[in-house]
Amino acid sequence: xxxxxxxxxxxxxxxxxxxxxxxxxxxxxxxxxxxxxxxxxxxxxxxxxxxxxxxxxxxxxxxxxxxxxxxxxxxxxxxxxxxxxxxxxxxxxxxxxxxxxxxxxxxxxxxxxxxxxxxxxxxxxxxxxxxxxxxxxxxxxxxxxxxxxxxxxxxxxxxxxxxxxxxxxxxxxxxxxxxxxxxxxxxxxxxxxxxxxxxxxxxxxxxxxxxxxxxxxxxxxxxxxxxxxxxxxxxxxxxxxxxxxxxxxxxxxxxxxxxxxxxxxxxxxxxxxxxxxxxxxxxxxxxxxxxxxxxxxxxxxxxxxxxxxxxxxxxxxxxxxxxxxxxxxxxxxxxxxxxxxxxxxxxxxxxxxxxxxxxxxxxxxxxxxxxxxxxxxxxxxxxxxxxxxxxxxxxxxxxxxxxxxxxxxx
Numbered sequence: 458x459x460x461x462x463x464x465x466x467x468x469x470x471x472x473x474x475x476x477x478x479x480x481x482x483x484x485x486x487x488x489x490x491x492x493x494x495x496x497x498x499x500x501x502x503x504x505x506x507x508x509x510x511x512x513x514x515x516x517x518x519x520x521x522x523x524x525x526x527x528x529x530x531x532x533x534x535x536x537x538x539x540x541x542x543x544x545x546x547x548x549x550x551x552x553x554x555x556x557x558x559x560x561x562x563x564x565x566x567x568x569x570x571x572x573x574x575x576x577x578x579x580x581x582x583x584x585x586x587x588x589x590x591x592x593x594x595x596x597x598x599x600x601x602x603x604x605x606x607x608x609x610x611x612x613x614x615x616x617x618x619x620x621x622x623x624x625x626x627x628x629x630x631x632x633x634x635x636x637x638x639x640x641x642x643x644x645x646x647x648x649x650x651x652x653x654x655x656x657x658x659x660x661x662x663x664x665x666x667x668x669x670x671x672x673x674x675x676x677x678x679x680x681x682x683x684x685x686x687x688x689x690x691x692x693x694x695x696x697x698x699x700x701x702x703x704x705x706x707x708x709x710x711x712x713x714x715x716x717x718x719x720x721x722x723x724x725x726x727x728x729x730x731x732x733x734x735x736x737x738x739x740x741x742x743x744x745x746x747x748x749x750x751x752x753x754x755x756x757x758x759x760x761x762x763x764x765x766x767x768x769x770x771x772x773x774x775x776x777x778x779x780x781x782x783x784x785x786x787x788x789x790x791x792x793x794x795x796x797x798x799x800x801x802x803x804x805x806x807x808x809x810x811x812x813x814x815x816x817x818x819x820x821x822x823x824x825x826x827x828x829x830x831x832x833x834x835x836x837x838x839x840x841x842x843x844x845x846x847x848x849x850x851x852x853x854x855x856x857x858x859x860x861x862x863x864x865x866x867x
Contacts, residue, residue: 461608461611462501462604462608462611462612463497463498463501463608463611463612463615465590466497466501466586466587466590467493467494467497469534469586469590470493470497470534474534474535475489475490475493477535478493478534478535478538478579478582481535481538481578482538482571482572482575482578482579483575484569484571484572484575484746485570485571485744485746485747487744488569488570488571488744489569489571489575489579490569491568491569491570492565492566492568492569492571492575492576492579493569493579493583495564495565495568495569495617496565496576496579496580496583497583497587497615498612498615498616498617499561499564499565499616499617499620500549500550500553500580500583500584500587501587501605501608501612501615502612502613502616502620503550503553503554504517504553504587504605505605505606505608505609505612505613506553507552507553508601508602508605508606508609509602511598511602513552514598514601514602515598516552517549517552517588517598517601518597518598518601520545520548520549520552520588521588521591521592534582534586535582537581537582537585537586538578538579538581538582544581545581545584545585545588546577546580546581546582546583546584546585547577547580547581549584549585549588550562550580550584554624556845556847556848556849556850556851557623557624557850559843559844559845559850559851559854560623560624560844560850560854561580561620561623561624562576562577562580563576563623563756563843563854564617564619564620564623564732565579565580567732567737568617568732570737570740570741570744572752572753573843574752618714618715618731619713619714619731619732713730713731713732713733713758713759714730714731714732714733715730715731716728716729716730716731717729717730717731717736719736719739721739721782721783721786722743722786722787723785723786725782725785725786727739727779727782727783729776729779730758733758733759733776734755734756734757734758734776734780734860735776735779735780735783737755738755738780738783738860738862739783741753741755741862742783742787742790742862742865747865748865749862749863749864749865751861753861753862754795754859754860754861755859755860755861756857756858756859756860757776757818757857757858757859757860758776759772759773759775759776760773760776760777760818760858761773762814762817765810767810767813767814767816767817768817769817769818769821773821777818777821777822777825778825780822780860781822781825781826781827784822784827784831785826785827787865789864789865789866790831790862790864790865791831791832791862791863791864792831792832792833792860792861792862792863793832793833793834793835793860793861793863794815794816794818794819794832794833794834794835794858794859794860795815795834795835795836795837795841795858795859795860795861796810796811796812796813796814796815796818796834796835796836796837796858797811797836797837797838797839797840797841797842797855797856797857797858797859798810798811798838798839798855798856799839799842799846799851799852799853799855799856800839800842800846800852800855801846801852804838804839805838807838807839808836808837808838808839809836809838810836811836811837811838812834812835812836812838813836814836814858815834815835815836815858816834816836818834818858819832819833819834833863839855842855843855843857
């Protein structure tokens with residue numbers, strides 16, 4: 458039996474649990490499996506980050522005792538999906554991630570390609586499951602802290618790529634992406650650089666740094682305060698009617714993960730972020746179990762508008778072209794575009810701006826060759842919030858342009 462905490466917890470998730478969860482939530486088994494595999498290390502990462510906070514650890518222990526959590530719930534995990542675990546899971550999520558809780562839910566949803574409500578239900582199952590394991594092990598607050606610290610490296614090595622971006626790139630969440638390791642033959646089997654190469658590399662780095670410094674010294678650094686980002690929970694926050702755009706593209710790119718190449722049904726190859734709208738939309742279209750409904754929306758994550766206007770900036774071109782390419786690959790696909798804001802500012806002005814922006818995206822897709830009858834667009838203003846407007850992170854989640862598939866023929 459594995460002594461690795463992540464593996465021990467994943468051991469509770471049997472194929473039967475995946476199957477029952479899939480049936481109860483109306484999601485594919487593949488999507489549930491992906492989401493579960495991401496959720497367990499995500500919650501553990503949150504616990505690791507709080508492990509040096511005695512008050513937080515005390516709250517975790519209180520959550521177990523007050524709700525009488527024991528190892529007994531480990532034998533019937535799917536029952537927690539019916540609501541019995543939702544309250545505990547929500548409390549644990551708030552305790553670990555605070556105002557970023559909704560972003561974590563969105564993140565899990567994106568990884569699995571499942572609805573936000575399904576991701577929330579899984580968090581409601583897996584949170585109590587993890588606490589149940591700790592309770593079954595008879596851990597005290599200090600014992601739990603010691604366990605988390607001893608497992609820290611293993612936990613962080615399993616953390617899903619992109620989580621650090623969602624959580625703000627705090628040092629405690631630093632994660633090095635895993636990649637396949639190939640055996641090395643010869644005298645350098647240890648996997649490091651040859652010793653003679655290191656000094657040369659250091660000299661090269663120093664020369665590059667000197668060159669960069671001298672070049673930058675002769676440039677006027679300009680900031681662009683006239684950009685605004687509309688995206689899902691993986692973006693950075695701005696007022697819906699316009700605020701400064703500060704290094705948003707860099708942060709968003711990190712949160713969306715690496716660019717991956719994947720083929721569409723018509724043989725065209727698409728290059729897009731692994732957690733971006735394109736990959737999730739294609740995965741949903743390819744899943745025959747996914748049916749058209751009025752609740753499944755996919756949020757754009759790389760759209761830029763002029764502040765307070767519906768004018769798309771040139772940086773938006775790449776993602777819009779990708780969406781156009783996807784619609785070419787699925788000729789029977791029809792979509793609705795929804796525009797949303799937070800509750801900052803005048804509601805009527807927000808509604809008008811959200812509608813204009815949704816229609817602006819539609820017009821651009823038509824320019825790219827998508828027939829207008831395949832697209833509708835509507836602005837909803839501050840309606841249909843997906844997060845609390847009491848926090849900046851929540852407001853950032855609510856400011857978005859989204860796609861809903863309205864026609865799909867497999």
